[in-house]
Amino acid sequence: LQYSFHLLRMMGGGAKSPLWAQIFADVNGLPIEIPACDEAAALAAGIFAAVGAGAFPNVLEGTKRMVKIAKRYEPDPANAARYQDLYALYEKTYTALTDGGVFEAQAAYQNKYIKH
Secondary structure (H helix, E strand, O other), X not given: OOOOOOOEEOOOHHHHOHXXXXXXXXXXXXXXXXXXXXXXXXXXXXXXXXXXXXXXOOHHHHHHHHOOEEEEEOOOHHHHHHHHHHHHHHHHHHHHHHHOOHHHHHHHHHHHHOOO
């Protein structure tokens, strides 16, 4: 299955941080919307209940009508380029640690000295 997205929504603890929301937008290259309601489960239950009660013809319409957006973050292409460079560095570091046996050595140390 292939999906394409034109925006992403964040809820929960991470959505309370403007910095994290901006990083998320930059890394994904998509706008991030923060709903006004931060209780995803309760909001979803309310949407499904409203559909079941006949207030909306379907979940999509219920979502459009019940989800209010408090804040929107647009991706910054300059930041996105920096994160791509950082990710390339991370991949090189991970490969070097893996190929160099560092993770195995760390596991052996932990097995030898750390009681489980």
